[in-house]
Amino acid sequence: MSILSDLVALMRGDAQADRVVPRTGQAARLSLATSAAMAFLAVFAMALSMASGRLADRWSDALARTSTIRLSAPAAEVEAQTWAVLTVLQQTPGVDSARALTDEEQQALLAPWFGPELPVEDLPIPRLIEVTETAQGYDADGLRQRLAAEAPGAVLDDHTRWRRPLVEAAGRLRLLGGISLILILGATGAMVTLAAQSALAANEQVIRVTRLVGARDAYIARAFVRRFTLRALTGAAVGTALGVLAVVLLPGAGDSDSFLTGLGFAGRQWLWPLTIPILAAITAFAATRVAAFRTLRGLK
Numbered sequence: 005m006s007i008l009s010d011l012v013a014l015m016r017g018d019a020q021a022d023r024v025v026p027r028t029g030q031a032a033r034l035s036l037a038t039s040a041a042m043a044f045l046a047v048f049a050m051a052l053s054m055a056s057g058r059l060a061d062r063w064s065d066a067l068a069r070t071s072t073i074r075l076s077a078p079a080a081e082v083e084a085q086t087w088a089v090l091t092v093l094q095q096t097p098g099v100d101s102a103r104a105l106t107d108e109e110q111q112a113l114l115a116p117w118f119g120p121e122l123p124v125e126d127l128p129i130p131r132l133i134e135v136t137e138t139a140q141g142y143d144a145d146g147l148r149q150r151l152a153a154e155a156p157g158a159v160l161d162d163h164t165r166w167r168r169p170l171v172e173a174a175g176r177l178r179l180l181g182g183i184s185l186i187l188i189l190g191a192t193g194a195m196v197t198l199a200a201q202s203a204l205a206a207n208e209q210v211i212r213v214t215r216l217v218g219a220r221d222a223y224i225a226r227a228f229v230r231r232f233t234l235r236a237l238t239g240a241a242v243g244t245a246l247g248v249l250a251v252v253l254l255p256g257a258g259d260s261d262s263f264l265t266g267l268g269f270a271g272r273q274w275l276w277p278l279t280i281p282i283l284a285a286i287t288a289f290a291a292t293r294v295a296a297f298r299t300l301r302g303l304k
Contacts, residue, residue, distance in 0.1 A: 099142050
């Protein structure tokens with residue numbers, strides 16, 4: 005009931021109780037600045053986590069539905085084994101489509117490493133066959149056995165070794181973002197606690213006089229809780245707004261798959277920063293309440 009009363013008082017306010025808490029001063033500036041700075045950092049931590057997760061999910065999804073077959077064979081047998089591989093793929097349940105890449109497409113794939121003038125036709129480069137799966141997928145082990153029988157030079161790469169690290173990276177980046185937000189909220193609570201304790205100590209004489217006229221500790225603490233919660237909410241709202249503005253001004257991803265150029269939010273993710281001021285206010289409410297009652301007990 006006491007916490008519920010504090011919440012009701014927070015919404016209603018009390019002009020007489022608010023006089024106990026200084027409106028300006030070092031404690032007020034510290035709580036506002038800390039909340040704004042931490043909210044600004046929280047926006048970037050959230051944006052980095054979500055952007056990295058989107059990138060890893062996009063890479064994972066792109067690799068999940070495609071496979072590659074590398075065909076290494078003598079020049080005289082390449083065409084025959086290529087048709088044998090395509091025939092096997094056409095008869096394999098779970099394979100939606102398959103096609104052999106042209107020399108131009110293979111040259112485009114190797115151009116970033118070897119340059120655009122690479123003579124693909126004169127080099128012993130394996131023939132690449134792109135396989136697209138259906139939603140149900142295919143039996144990779146069974147396909148490998150059939151390929152070994154029909155085309156000994158064919159090697160199936162279902163991208164599992166590439167996909168698994170990306171999925172793990174997405175989970176770890178999201179976890180890192182969550183841990184960062186928890187640490188930021190913890191730091192906000194610690195700074196608000198110090199500011200509240202400083203304000204209580206600075207107003208010791210006012211608190212003693214207030215007690216003499218019959219005010220209870222709960223009444224006095226409620227005033228500090230309300231003031232510092234509103235300060236944290238205001239500072240966090242300003243910091244969040246500045247953080248979102250900074251994210252908006254960052255360069256877009258365009259056609260590049262990099263979270264460094266695509267850092268930000270997408271779609272409904274833009275609503276997530278709105279939770280930062282609320283979380284900051286909740287943290288300040290809890291931290292100030294504990295600090296106020298503890299300090300008031302020490303002033304007796």
